[in-house]
Amino acid sequence: MTTRRAFVAGGLCGCAMHGAAQAERIRPAAMQALVAPGYRPVDADERGMWHSVARLEEELASSNLRLDAPQMQRYVEGVIVRLLGERARETRVYIVHDPDFNAAMFPNGMMIVQTGLLARIRDEAQLAAVLGHECGHYLRRHSLQRWRDYRRKTGIMAFVGAGTRIVAGVSLSVGVDPRGWIDIANSINTALVCSIRQFSRESEREADAFGVRLIEQAGYPPDAAAEVWRHYVEERRASARARDKRYRDKARSATSTHPPTAERMLDLTASARELEAASAPPRLYDDGRDAWRAVVAPLRAGLLDEQIKLNDPGASLYLVNALAQDGWDGTLRYCEGEAYRLRDEPGDAARAGWAYAQAVTLDDAPPEAWRANGYALLNAGDADRGRQSLARYLARKPDATDAAMVRFALAQ
Template sequence: MTAMTVVSRRGFVAGGACACAFHGGSAAAADARIAPASMTALAPPGFRPTDTDERGIWHASERLEEEVSSSELLVKSPAVQRYAKDVVDRVMGDRARETRVYVVHDPDFNASMAPNGMMLVHTGLLARMRDEAQFAAILGHECGHYLRRHSLQQWRDTKTKSAIMAFVQAGAAIGAGVTAGIGGDGRSWIDLADSINGSLALSMLRFGRDQEREADAYGVKLIDTAGYPPEAAGEVWAQLIAERRASAAARRKKYRDRSAGALSTHPANALRLADLSASSRELRDVVVTGRRYDACKARWNDAMAPIRADLLAEQVRLNDPGASLYLVNALAGDGWTGLLRYNEGEAYRLRDEAGDAARASAAYAQAVALTDAPAEAWRAHGYALLKQGQGAAGKDALSRYLAARPAANDAGMVRFTLAQ
């Protein structure tokens, strides 16, 4: 199974973020914030579907879960898989038994939840979180979709649109035939039908704005109840906006909020951030005896430590230097590590603009000066020194790399370099 297989099938089964939604009434009414306290589950604990539509999507979800559970995309760390499930359990409370969680390799900032309780967590999400509370905020949002049964609503909407698509295509075929019969070009009819059906197909893949607002409100309520600071949800979106601005700036492009367009079914990012902030303040104002908030930063760092190098490498390989450098510097807010300095150097090396070679070399040198430098930092540092004409120091650094990684895939190449 490939990443695209998971994402595309998940899009139809579990939904995602909406692309084509139009709302009647005033903009103010359509964009009104939903109060977290108003959110309740639309199905009782232990719910099993009896409705034909819902049984159908549960069956499709179960088939997908069978594939995911044995996929090569799964992160090969039982401890990380258990940790993600533990956080979901805390968020779901007495409904924790209804969920299964799978952490999969995919660099996108994403998570999703199927109507049967299967949740997918992408490594791109793990890479960007600063603490457990932020991670819980995104998982709480997905649990909100699940508890509000948004997939069923979207499935029924999909059935209606599928019928419209079939009608449009049939009408286009008749029109094309008539046009061709009188010597015209019937292709324009097919093009028109494809255009209409393409827009409908996009809207079938994702949740609508109202559903996203409900999931936001429910998610904040869930993490607040679980004892995480509710403002963590707003922090995530503030970070995401900052990352996208940095990415655009590095590409010398103007930042545009794609979710602010008429065809987007996600609330605009700025509005979403404002709503989440207002909801968190609202929840903070409710005094609950004995409640203490904890972002669980230390626990998060301990859980991510075994895979942090892979998470960062996955992001840097995307070669989006603005985003990569933003992420590295943001994580360094808690202090620079050898791993962060090494990845800073890799981001500069891949960007390869004027002055970046010197910046990368400086970052590698700073990395190996720290006691927790990864072996790869010594390799990068060694080659940088060789390019600067510092043969002895460069070979010494490469030798340290080989001592730490004698069976590395590139060990033969490094030995060849040392023999020159």
């Protein structure tokens, strides 16, 4: 069975065989769009792919997988406009509940942005870097190339079956369909998923180069692409350490379609420096950090909650601390406490209690921080302050689904 995590790795990654000579870097200036404004499919292969994508889009348009956040929706669409200009009129963005770090763009202009990506982004430039990479795949028609390659290797029957379902990563507790968008796409056409998520080595390198070019032209610092990749790799390293596993760069495998991490970082950085040097007059870049923090603030608690519920404490704690480099707030302290509580190793109860206590001293703490602080105090034997904290939780969220249970605890 193909795992969801394997698909995720495909969203940001491209490569040379371990021990083989490093492929020559693709220069951003060499990238030309193969999709003109108003482009439509021209042959049976393309029409078949577009038909499957249209079915997926119909499913997503009415699905409760979609994030109900109009302001964020407009914000992401605005970033696409900056990246694609006139071509952005032919794109549609769907932000879906999925805690994995990913996005995908389809040949008909549909783009899927996962909430796991929004949870990890620190500024608008980093968001643009990921979306720019996906736009690179779109503009170079990589999904059609992969579709045809898949067809040659597997035969025509690969295009008609429902396919194997993939285990969904979205928690039922967020109130959405337990299937992810990958599951829905797989039920429509397995080849569609493979075509969108498993590009060739050369395609990934092209998308990297094109993406850096797009963000630089849009006025974002081009080194944002390398920065995003660095944080993703460090998160996976932290996850492995927490599980007493050795981190392995799967991109170094001879069968991988992704560039080895070191090579990729060098290429992204070199492309960024090349574009900066070629800008005349020198361009003033803006990473859009303040704008991003303002739009994500109301959503951050929910976005991080999806990640924490995966119970991958190494990744969760890395993410919280990485975001806190811009300053701790009540949401981050509360999420830190939740990560420790779910990890539940010796000493974690005290660590969680300390984080909750810090959270409720901050004005922007979510109501749930008061509940968590209250129960932590009760468990520590501080009944009076525990009840006070629970009462403050109810005052801030009187219609909470667990309000009756909290009132019962207060009555004891």
